Amino acid sequence: xxxxxxxxxxxxxxxxxxxxxxxxxxxxxxxxxxxxxxxxxxxxxxxxxxxxxxxxxxxxxxxxxxxxxxxxxxxxxxxxxxxxxxxxxxxxxxxxxxxxxxxxxxxxxxxxxxxxxxxxxxxxxxxxxxxxxxxxxxxxxxxxxxxxxxxx
Numbered sequence: 001x002x003x004x005x006x007x008x009x010x011x012x013x014x015x016x017x018x019x020x021x022x023x024x025x026x027x028x029x030x031x032x033x034x035x036x037x038x039x040x041x042x043x044x045x046x047x048x049x050x051x052x053x054x055x056x057x058x059x060x061x062x063x064x065x066x067x068x069x070x071x072x073x074x075x076x077x078x079x080x081x082x083x084x085x086x087x088x089x090x091x092x093x094x095x096x097x098x099x100x101x102x103x104x105x106x107x108x109x110x111x112x113x114x115x116x117x118x119x120x121x122x123x124x125x126x127x128x129x130x131x132x133x134x135x136x137x138x139x140x141x142x143x144x145x146x147x148x149x150x151x152x
Contacts (some may be wrong), residue, residue, distance in 0.1 A: 007126065030096050032104045076095045117142065
């Protein structure tokens with residue numbers, strides 16, 4: 001599968017990119033977020049939420065693992081950093097195969113529990129405000145979404 005790379009020059013521009021993704025995404029989507037510490041994974045999720053018409057303030061679910069938000073589609077925001085490599089079934093399937101959009105920060109920690117079809121996004125620092133956002137689609141529907149985002 002191809003990778004798609006977009007460079008942004010401010011947190012606002014990164015959020016706008018995520019907002020466009022939120023406007024295009026469909027129910028049942030799973031998005032994984034990896035990347036540098038402090039690169040903007042939660043900011044990206046805030047932009048995605050805006051595109052999903054979520055009205056509440058989105059913040060990191062670090063201590064609760066999962067936060068749910070209502071919008072055009074439900075948004076399930078997971079931060080699995082504290083879960084580690086747990087072999088325990090934490091009920092993630094209910095979210096991954098539900099009617100909402102699931103965002104998983106630090107998804108590599110639960111790789112074996114993730115659906116094979118998903119949109120993997122990595123965000124890297126390129127200076128103080130610049131970011132490199134790499135989209136890796138796993139599955140044709142995610143590939144089509146990436147092509148749409150790149151061509152906008």
